Amino acid sequence: MDAWLKAALDYVPRWIDFQVQHFDQPGCSIAIAHRGEVVLEEAFGTADLGTGEALTPRHRFRVASHSKTFTAAAILKLKDRGLLRLDDAAGTFVQGLHEDAAAATLSQLLSHSAGYVRDGADAGYFPGTRPFLTAAQLRAELALAPPLPAGQRFKYSNHGYGILGLVIEAVTGEHYRDWIMREIVGPAGLTETYADIGLMNAGTLAKGHSTRLPYGRRLVIPGDAPTADLASATGFVSTAADLARFFAQLSPSSPATLLSPAARRDMTRRHWRDSESTLERYYGLGTISGSVAGWDWFGHSGSFAGTLSRTAVFPAEDVTISVLTNAIDGPAQLWVDGIAQILKVFRTRGAPSAEVADWAGRWWTLWGAMDLVPAGDKVLASPPALNPPLAEVSEITVTGLDAGLITRAPGFNQPGEAATRVRDAEGEVSEVWMGGVRLIGEFAFAEEVATRFGG
Known part of the structure; x- marks a missing residue:
């Protein structure tokens, strides 16, 4: 493993662990793959409150x-x-659709440009007030005229992907779940992935959780509803590691043979821009794409009752990041972006030199935590509460064993002032001074502040 990546992977779990607590999230599971191999997987917090x-x-x-x-x-x-x-019409394979819905092509369904209704007249299957749709119910809803003409714009549709599941059944003569488990999940080498909850024959499901408002606490959401004939849109069960493995194989440059390189290029290229979103994002054929910290990515996100998840592949760096959270307000997108930012900082600066490596640590003041993160020949000082992480830092140039100079910093910080470590009687670092600001360890800080303020 490259030295810069190893150094980044040492910091990523420390940052995520803090973020989970900072955002008061139940739990989070992460995985990072490099060159198709999982190089980090960790979980934080609670599976069931x-x-x-x-x-x-x-x-x-x-x-x-x-x-x-x-x-x-x-x-x-x-x-x-x-x-x-891909230019075959949906009606070639699925009967009973409105003529306009039937005329939409498979490419349009894949890219969410068929104009189909998003979730039908009653989307209560997502919050659990009704069962997910059967094929007959799906056809009945799509016997109505689509809201928009095909090919007009990007318009997300779970119903469209439900129809694609029926297309697969019509072409293969098998049930969607059976065929996709044998022909996609199995060949991809995924052992913790199922096309719907009813197929899960091993492992434990992480429970979902609500937001805190308006209940005053998080409610536990079982999240165990079968998705019937919308499994092709929303049914899958997986782990962060399996998702990282699968998505890495979709990169056009991957040596994997699950799909042809041409198919992977078609899936991951930008077909439609989400022009009315404040986010600069695009949709391909079953993939979302964009850029973060100057790195282009493709992947997908997912929101079920009580969970929020996201996976992103950065092809130029040959890195895949998957973040799964078990609360409906889990900041999975922000954390994928944050991890990418950490990787980019270390990719740019390199692994820490021997002179700065032992400055790593987390220190506290009344204003919160401060991480000292050695990278290259500098020590970066950055609050772990910030996202993106390591984006606005004070940069310390080490001049001695416990001495340094803040050589770069925002004007409201302490540029040009000293950074000093103080050791206790046992020779362990017990304090860090950034200019005139004293930082101490977590437990000493908690005890000191409780004593001062009567906690």
């Missing part, structure tokens, strides 16, 4: 719309085999 069960990397999550990427890969695999074409 009702029981206090600790979350582990082996807990499965409802990963919701990540399912669309699996379904898109299935369609592209059938195309590679010559069993369908």
Whole structure:
């Protein structure tokens, strides 16, 4: 493993652990793959607030719309085999659709440009007030005219991906779940992934959780509803590690043979811009894409009852990041972006030199925590509460064993002032001074502040 990546992976869990506590989240599971191999997987917090069960990397999550990427890969695999074409009309395979819905092409369904209704007249299956739709119910809803003409704009549709599941069944003569488990999940080498909850024959499901408002506490959401014939849109169950493995294989430059390079390029290129979003993002064929910290990415996100998740591949860096949270307000997108920022800082600066490596640590003042993060030949001082992390830092140039100079910093900080470490009688570092600001360890800080303020 490259030295810069190893150094980054040492800091990522420390930052995520703080963020989980800072945002008062139940739990979070992360995985990072490099060159297709998982190089980090960790879990933080709780799998079920009702029981206090600790979350582990082996807990499965409802990963919701990540399912669309699996379904898109299935369609592209059938195309590679010559069993369908992307310009085939949906009505060629699925009967009973409105004529406009039937005329939409598979490419339009894959790219969410078919104009289909998003979730139908009653989307109560997501909050659990009704069962997920059967094929007959899906066809009945799509017997109505689509809200928009096909090819007009990007318009997300779970119903569209439900129809793609029926297309797979029509072409293969098998149930969607059976075929995709054998032809996509199995060949991808995924052992913790299931096309719907009913197929999960091993492992434990992480429970979902509500927001705190307006209840005053987080409610536990089982998240165990089967998704019927919307499994192709939202049914999948997986782990962060398996998602990282799968998405890494979709990179056009991956040596994996799950799909042809041409199919992977078509899946991951930008077909439609989400022009009315404040986020600069695009949709391909079952993938979302954009850029963060100057690095282009593709991947997908997912939101089920009580969970929020996101996976992103950074092809130029050959890195994949997957973050799964078990609360509906889990900041999975922010944390993927934050991890990417950490990786970029270390990719740019390099692993810490021997002269600065032992400055690493977390220190506290009344204003919160401050992380000292050695990178290259400098020590970066940055609050772990900030996101993006390591984006606005004070930069310390080490001049002696316990002495340094703040050589770069925002004007409201302490540029040009000293950075000093103080050791106790046992020779351990017990304090850090940034200019005139004293920082101490977490437990000493908690005790000191409780004594001062009567806590």
